[in-house]
Amino acid sequence: MSFKIAIIGAGSVGFTKKLFTDILCVPEFKDIEFALTDVSEHNLGMIKAILDRIVEANGLPTRVTATTDRRKAIEGARYIISCVRVGGLEAYADDIRIPLKYGIDQCVGDTICAGGILYGQRNIPVILDFCRDIREVAETNAKFLNYANPMAMNTWAAIEYGKVDTVGLCHGVQHGAEQIAEVLGAKSPGELDYVCSGINHQTWFIELRLNGREIGKDELVAAFEAHPVYSRQEKLRIDVLKRFGVYSTESNGHLSEYLPWYRKRPDEITRWIDMSDWIHGETGGYLRYSTETRNWFETEYPQFLEAASKPIDPQKRSNEHASHILEALETNRVYRGHFNVKNDGVITNLPRDAIIESPGFVDRFGINMAAGITLPEACAATCIASINVQRMSVHAAISGDIDLLKLAVLHDPLVGAVSTPEEVWQMVDEMVVAQAQWLPQYAHAVPAAKERLSKSAVKTREWAGAARRSVRSIEELRAEKAALKQAG
The missing domain is CATH 3.40.50.720 (NAD(P)-binding Rossmann-like Domain)
Structure with missing residues (x-):
């Protein structure tokens, strides 16, 4: 071919x-x-x-x-x-830094x-x-x-x-399934069959079977709470599992910023997160990780180039x-996966115009979604809150309507739990001004936003967040990798 x-x-x-x-x-x-x-x-x-x-x-x-x-x-x-x-x-740093001035503590800040x-x-x-x-x-x-x-x-x-x-x-669904298979004692992830559905980063394992045996909520909760690592790293996800009855695909840190309950009080944040790795809830964790990864790659590039000389191993295909x-489209070898597509009734209790993430099959005829899925009511309610924010955000980005953009931010679950309308209006003005070079659709709105900022009486604070770590130097990263290699 x-x-x-x-x-x-x-x-x-x-x-x-x-x-x-x-x-x-x-x-x-x-x-x-x-x-x-x-x-x-x-x-x-x-x-x-x-x-x-x-x-x-x-x-x-x-x-x-x-x-x-x-x-x-x-x-x-x-x-x-x-x-x-x-x-x-550069822009990503502002996505984390500016909301912190208004009390909004994000772990990743790349979805809503x-x-x-x-x-x-x-x-x-x-x-x-x-x-x-x-x-x-x-x-x-x-x-x-x-x-x-x-x-x-x-x-x-x-x-x-x-x-x-x-x-x-x-890849959130795959990673979540690997976790579940591990805590249940499966010999390989392939022993676990599942239906996982919802929206991206808020997808839910609504059916689970291990070697054909159905897995219920109580068994899954017990398995996670008994795990020596996940019981510490996934405290928030386990709490959501207990209350909703199903496990979420998304990492502890990511999930915490899509919900209005776990990151709204600084003194509560550390209760629900784990600092062993960025993905478990650290303030600005993914920004730190991304910065370190970029610096590491730039410095260690010769090693990456040398590693590229190794033969490709199909057994290590991700x-x-x-x-x-x-492969499925070109060869007709059928593939089952979880794909982000327009709903159009695939999930019965989510809006038809929403972008869902749900099971589908691929062959020469394209991606064919498994239709007729109904989410548990609490899962659907949480997804719908995010979908409403996504819809307004898309329409604002298309139209360049800064007022609609502010309404989208105001309706975000975590933002609404933390900030007042006056704070949201000023925060969005500040972010649009700071990122103007990447926001051509808002060029007409920038002068007025600057004018409002110059007269605003809304107070802000310089705050690093509830659980911030500094970017590590190359020397620190080398020492950590050496220690892990020695320990392993």
Whole structure:
């Protein structure tokens, strides 16, 4: 087979490498072309060198090109994969820093909450540019695979306004299933069968069977509470499991910022989180992790390049959906996964226009969703609260309506639990002004926002958050990795 895959945001070096090697684990895909594109020539050069080394080491005919000309990369592509982070770490730092001034403590801030909503405002205009290029120069009926957050908002915009065949992809379901299989004592994750459904980052394991035996709430609670690690790291998820009756896919830290109950009081936050790793609830945890990862990669690049000389091992193919979807579409080997698509009645008690994450099957005929799923009422209620925020956020990003943007932020569950309307109005003005270079749709609103800020009487505070850690130096990271290696 010979076709072209364009990867937008290919400067996400580690993730691009994973997608690349996964796809080349499919025997029929050796003779395809990968077109890499990014706004950073520096990052493009690094990832192309790594992928070229992989191709050479494995004696493959695979072609790899790299260009900052996105349209050229997309031209003639059958599949377009996006893993962009618009505004980079600079804008992301403001997504965390500015809301903290108003008492809003986020662990990740890339899905909803104040940071995720502004992230969506930066992404959506760019997503629509991608869609225009796909419609105009990609292969007819090309498929757009979106890995970028905020997943639901990006996918919603691409489908509803970009008019491109789009699916959103995430690995939260797989990771949650691996956890459940482990606590239940399964020999491998394959022993666990499940139905998991909801919206991205708020997906729920509504049916569980281990080797055919149905697993109920009480057994699952007991298994998590008995686990020596997860009982400490996943306190909030376990509490939600006890109250809702089903386990959430999302990490302890992520889940905490989608709900209005666990992060609204600084003295309560530390009760529900764990500081052993960023993902369990640390203030600005993913920002710290991302910053350290970037610094580590820049410093240790020669080692990454050397590691690319190893043969590809199909046994180490990851459970990221992209390669499996492409394999099913091209070879008709059926794949079952969990995909972000427009609801259209698949989940009976969520709005039809929402972007859901739910089970589906892929073959030559495309992605075919399993319809007729009904969520437990509490799960549906929690999802609907987020969907309403997502819908307003998408419409604000499309229209450039700053008043609608403020209403979207006001209706966010955690923001509403922490901040007053006056605080939200000023916070959004401050974020729009700070990120104006990535928000072209709000250019007309920036002067008035600056004027309001100059006259505002709303008080803020300089606050690092309830559980902040400093970015570690390269030397500290090396020492930690050495200690872990010695211990292991």
